[in-house]
Amino acid sequence: MPLLSDSHRTIVHMDLDSFFVSVSRLINPLLNGKPVLVGGGERGVVAACSYEARAFGIHSAMPMKVARRLCPEAIVIRGDYDEYSKRSDEVMQIIREDAPVYERSSIDEFYIDITGMDRFFGCYKWATELRHTIRRETGLPISFGMSQNKTVSKIATDEAKPDNQMKIDFGAEKNFLAPLSVRKIPMIGEKTYHLLRNMGIEKVFTLQQMPPELLQNVLGENGIVIWKKANGIDHSPVEPYSERKSISSEETFNQDTIDVVMLKSLMVRMTEKLAFQLRNDDKLTSCVTVKIRYSNFDTHTMQSRIPYTSSDHTLITRVKELFDKLYSRRMLIRLIGVKFSHLVGGGQQINLFEDSEQLINLYQAMDKMRRVYGAHAIERAVGGTHSLRSFNPFNGIATAQAGTLPKDRSACEYLLVLSPPPAIKKEVWDIKKQFHRKHNHIRVAQSAPHIMLANFWLNKQSEEAVISGMEEVAKHQSPVEVRLKNFSHFQTHTIYIDVENPYAIISLVKSLKEKLGLHGSQSFFPMKPHMTIASGLREEQFKKAIVDFQQHEFRASFIADNMLLMKKETGDAGYRIIKEFDFCSSKDMEPAAKYEWNYT
Amino acid sequence: MSKNSNLKDDVVIDMPSSVTGKNHSYMKFIVSSSGLLKQLQAISGVLNSNNPLPILDNFLFVIEKGSLTISASDLETTMTSKLTVEAKSNGKIAVPAKILLETLKTFPEQPLTFSIDEKTFGIEISSDYGKYKLTGFDGEEFPKLPVMEGTRSIELSPDVMLHAINKTLFATGNDELRPVMSGVFCQLEKDSLTFVATDAHKLVRYKRTDAKSKNEGTFILPKKPLTLLKNILTGTEQSLMINYNENNAFFEFGNISLICRLIDGRYPNYEAVIPAENPNKLTIDRSALLNSVRRVSIFSNKTTHQVRLKINGSELHISAEDLDFANEANERLSCEYSGEDMEIGFNARFLAEMLSNLDSDQVNIEMSMPNRAGILTQADGKNSEEDILMLVMPVMLNN
Numbered sequence: 001m002p003l004l005s006d007s008h009r010t011i012v013h014m015d016l017d018s019f020f021v022s023v024s025r026l027i028n029p030l031l032n033g034k035p036v037l038v039g040g041g042e043r044g045v046v047a048a049c050s051y052e053a054r055a056f057g058i059h060s061a062m063p064m065k066v067a068r069r070l071c072p073e074a075i076v077i078r079g080d081y082d083e084y085s086k087r088s089d090e091v092m093q094i095i096r097e098d099a100p101v102y103e104r105s106s107i108d109e110f111y112i113d114i115t116g117m118d119r120f121f122g123c124y125k126w127a128t129e130l131r132h133t134i135r136r137e138t139g140l141p142i143s144f145g146m147s148q149n150k151t152v153s154k155i156a157t158d159e160a161k162p163d164n165q166m167k168i169d170f171g172a173e174k175n176f177l178a179p180l181s182v183r184k185i186p187m188i189g190e191k192t193y194h195l196l197r198n199m200g201i202e203k204v205f206t207l208q209q210m211p212p213e214l215l216q217n218v219l220g221e222n223g224i225v226i227w228k229k230a231n232g233i234d235h236s237p238v239e240p241y242s243e244r245k246s247i248s249s250e251e252t253f254n255q256d257t258i259d260v261v262m263l264k265s266l267m268v269r270m271t272e273k274l275a276f277q278l279r280n281d282d283k284l285t286s287c288v289t290v291k292i293r294y295s296n297f298d299t300h301t302m303q304s305r306i307p308y309t310s311s312d313h314t315l316i317t318r319v320k321e322l323f324d325k326l327y328s329r330r331m332l333i334r335l336i337g338v339k340f341s342h343l344v345g346g347g348q349q350i351n352l353f354e355d356s357e358q359l360i361n362l363y364q365a366m367d368k369m370r371r372v373y374g375a376h377a378i379e380r381a382v383g384g385t386h387s388l389r390s391f392n393p394f395n396g397i398a399t400a401q402a403g404t405l406p407k408d409r410s411a412c413e414y415l416l417v418l419s420p421p422p423a424i425k426k427e428v429w430d431i432k433k434q435f436h437r438k439h440n441h442i443r444v445a446q447s448a449p450h451i452m453l454a455n456f457w458l459n460k461q462s463e464e465a466v467i468s469g470m471e472e473v474a475k476h477q478s479p480v481e482v483r484l485k486n487f488s489h490f491q492t493h494t495i496y497i498d499v500e501n502p503y504a505i506i507s508l509v510k511s512l513k514e515k516l517g518l519h520g521s522q523s524f525f526p527m528k529p530h531m532t533i534a535s536g537l538r539e540e541q542f543k544k545a546i547v548d549f550q551q552h553e554f555r556a557s558f559i560a561d562n563m564l565l566m567k568k569e570t571g572d573a574g575y576r577i578i579k580e581f582d583f584c585s586s587k588d589m590e591p592a593a594k595y596e597w598n599y600t
Numbered sequence: 601m602s603k604n605s606n607l608k609d610d611v612v613i614d615m616p617s618s619v620t621g622k623n624h625s626y627m628k629f630i631v632s633s634s635g636l637l638k639q640l641q642a643i644s645g646v647l648n649s650n651n652p653l654p655i656l657d658n659f660l661f662v663i664e665k666g667s668l669t670i671s672a673s674d675l676e677t678t679m680t681s682k683l684t685v686e687a688k689s690n691g692k693i694a695v696p697a698k699i700l701l702e703t704l705k706t707f708p709e710q711p712l713t714f715s716i717d718e719k720t721f722g723i724e725i726s727s728d729y730g731k732y733k734l735t736g737f738d739g740e741e742f743p744k745l746p747v748m749e750g751t752r753s754i755e756l757s758p759d760v761m762l763h764a765i766n767k768t769l770f771a772t773g774n775d776e777l778r779p780v781m782s783g784v785f786c787q788l789e790k791d792s793l794t795f796v797a798t799d800a801h802k803l804v805r806y807k808r809t810d811a812k813s814k815n816e817g818t819f820i821l822p823k824k825p826l827t828l829l830k831n832i833l834t835g836t837e838q839s840l841m842i843n844y845n846e847n848n849a850f851f852e853f854g855n856i857s858l859i860c861r862l863i864d865g866r867y868p869n870y871e872a873v874i875p876a877e878n879p880n881k882l883t884i885d886r887s888a889l890l891n892s893v894r895r896v897s898i899f900s901n902k903t904t905h906q907v908r909l910k911i912n913g914s915e916l917h918i919s920a921e922d923l924d925f926a927n928e929a930n931e932r933l934s935c936e937y938s939g940e941d942m943e944i945g946f947n948a949r950f951l952a953e954m955l956s957n958l959d960s961d962q963v964n965i966e967m968s969m970p971n972r973a974g975i976l977t978q979a980d981g982k983n984s985e986e987d988i989l990m991l992v993m994p995v996m997l998n999n
Binding site: 279280282284308344345346347348349350351352353354357360361364 | 798800801802803868873901903904906921922923924945947971972973991993994995996997998
């Protein structure tokens with residue numbers, strides 16, 4: 001950097017006006033012209049506020065509670081820091097194209113050293129044009145100050161705001177600063193300000209007149225720096241900014257969704273793809289971030305630090321954990337995203353106890369296939385068939401894509417049931433067989449006696465997620481007593497055995513429905529528990545048959561301590577059992593919990 | 601301060617009147633300043649800077665029949681030291697550790713007189729220069745030592761213990777989720793003693809066949825008492841007595857003893873993860889390799905310390921790079937090698953730690969695959985009774 005005695009530097013300070021608010025307004029124009037506060041939570045502070053809000057005496061870093069008292073009608077929004085940094089990057093791109101040396105000192109502030117540019121263009125003209133370009137291309141209001149050093153330019157920007165510019169000529173710095181409040185000097189915060197005010201120093205002018213030794217006595221080493229700044233002296237250079245790298249992936253849905261199973265499987269796919277990217281670039285991550293945007297544009301992110309890794313299973317587990325913690329509101333989701341940051345170059349350190357050789361070989365084989373046949377050549381089945389749009393993994397920007405589950409030809413039919421013990425099963429079978437002989441109705445014999453809990457169609461790839469959902473439900477379900485009593489019928493098409501105590505089963509069905517989050521069009525959760533004898537009857541068949549059953553009495557009861565998942569693939573004649581979910585026995589559950597309480 | 605000259609008379613006159621006057625007892629002893637400081641420093645390593653219990657910021661002084669027992673504790677580990685003093689009565693008091701240590705450090709060798717009012721816990725120290733008063737705490741508040749029942753014992757030469765600690769301690773882990781790995785696993789057998797440490801990325805197994813135990817047993821010693829033991833065992837020859845049971849281990853050595861809680865839990869099955877078949881064998885000068893690894897790793901990534909070892913015939917090629925700064929280093933070393941040419945990545949810090957904790961001139965490195973452990977052993981062991989195996993897991997290289 002040239003620092004010649006006979007020449008001076010030209011430094012521009014650019015600052016995006018109430019940046020967080022401006023970005024939020026771009027996304028949601030309804031916020032225009034209204035007092036807006038950006039900041040989080042009950043106990044949070046105001047991270048940014050619009051000029052309309054400043055009129056109420058609100059300033060950034062003020063506790064949110066105080067701000068709300070000052071201006072109860074202000075609209076409070078949670079910050080979407082990913083969006084902010086994306087917009088800030090856009091501004092930086094524009095600056096990077098034109099500026100010789102620039103520094104990003106914060107998310108919304110830039111210093112540009114344009115010393116010597118006046119030989120070709122007027123510096124002020126150049127900066128003005130840059131400001132207009134940024135305004136035009138990003139739609140964000142921006143101000144700048146120009147002078148011979150960083151401090152004066154920053155103060156000039158502050159004076160120029162909002163949405164304006166200011167130039168301090170060489171030699172005019174002292175006069176420009178003199179009438180300002182000492183508070184305007186960047187180093188002077190709340191504490192120093194009060195100290196100076198107590199000494200009777202209010203304007204920068206007074207500081208300028210004081211001997212620097214006196215300030216040093218009061219403020220220590222900083223005193224000298226403050227004195228220099230007050231006199232418009234600042235030799236600090238513009239330090240080129242280097243970015244900390246991260247890779248991320250985001251999906252915006254055409255239709256907002258609460259399909260947790262789909263969301264999770266989508267995140268598995270994103271994670272898998274990013275993890276491959278990490279390994280391919282010889283990188284490791286130590287920070288995982290998950291992002292959710294709800295349908296009302298509220299955006300929440302959560303991150304977690306982990307030991308350096310690039311292995312799928314560690315990352316997938318962490319991403320799912322974060323999602324479960326983050327997704328607290330039962331509200332439609334518009335966007336989800338996964339980000340890995342704090343990247344360093346290197347390979348995965350293999351763990352002596354946790355990484356089996358098979359797993360490492362599997363990863364290496366999978367990666368090899370991906371390198372040869374493309375990133376999608378091989379994937380986890382749970383990732384489903386949602387096609388991830390192609391995106392740039394180093395900024396995650398991409399186009400929107402539908403996130404709903406496609407109806408697939410490879411979908412199978414599933415049936416989740418409570419199965420009676422063999423004795424009752426045989427008894428009901430006998431009734432069914434008898435019915436079959438007497439009325440020659442074929443559908444009677446098609447399935448074994450059961451009480452249906454759920455019937456749905458599913459893509460094979462999503463099976464794993466649904467099964468884990470069922471496991472979760474079964475874990476918290478105590479065995480159900482089922483008392484069967486007499487026969488009944490649905491209109492004239494189905495004859496069944498009634499359940500005398502349906503409520504336990506209904507609540508089980510409800511929790512399954514909630515947990516599995518299956519699509520309404522592709523699933524059925526019966527709210528009237530029953531054990532079918534015959535279905536699909538024609539009216540005349542029904543009339544003949546029902547007479548027999550109305551005269552009959554039937555009573556049986558059993559404890560159902562598990563549920564069975566059965567599956568029928570296209571072309572299969574019947575169901576086969578693929579999984580048994582044991583309910584937790586109440587003995588295991590209650591006393592353990594009690595013991596814990598007593599213990600503490 | 602003005603009564604410097606007749607200080608001793610002062611104390612002697614004071615004492616009997618107050619002892620006999622009321623039920624108000626005084627404790628008094630005279631001790632050499634440097635002797636006391638030496639004992640305090642030997643055990644002061646136990647003291648934590650921020651203690652959950654304020655009483656733990658103190659040394660416990662117990663006088664019994666002319667012998668002073670000093671203890672320091674952090675609840676997990678307690679160290680005790682004994683020295684003889686001139687004392688007439690028995691008693692106990694907790695003395696603030698920091699202030700006592702700081703004071704003692706400033707004295708040249710001289711006798712110090714401690715007079716302690718056991719009612720108010722006021723402590724008065726008299727030196728040749730003057731008097732110093734501070735307030736202690738009731739010695740009864742100091743945590744009691746655990747009573748050890750059903751103990752088994754073993755006698756060891758301090759040299760064996762010291763070696764075992766030095767060779768293994770660096771390989772212990774820091775993961776709070778896996779506390780067993782933060783300690784050293786001790787396996788006492790009839791024909792040998794084995795010490796194991798691992799953090800899941802590296803593992804050390806140190807075995808001595810010249811030290812034996814009558815009783816078989818295993819326990820996991822935490823890191824802190826081992827570090828303390830290492831300091832006090834250095835440069836001594838008195839034998840070390842270890843008593844242990846399910847929960848605690850008690851080390852006795854000269855006039856110092858240490859009792860610590862053992863880490864509870866099952867140590868991982870380390871034998872199962874040491875690969876047996878390693879067809880690729882490399883023998884190389886230990887210090888040459890260590891120096892190369894250290895040098896090359898300066899150019900590696902500052903977080904991962906990743907270096908690449910490439911073996912072709914009898915040449916070992918070590919390289920590292922840091923793409924962020926465009927740093928790169930390459931070195932070549934000659935070695936003896938039998939096996940297929942291979943390329944494997946390691947964390948240079950692990951390699952350097954292991955190489956510097958081996959003693960031999962030549963070191964063997966046995967490997968099989970780039971994603972399997974490398975095993976370091978001493979090629980020319982100076983002590984045939986000592987068997988040391990170090991294992992390091994590689995990092996996955998992207999080729």
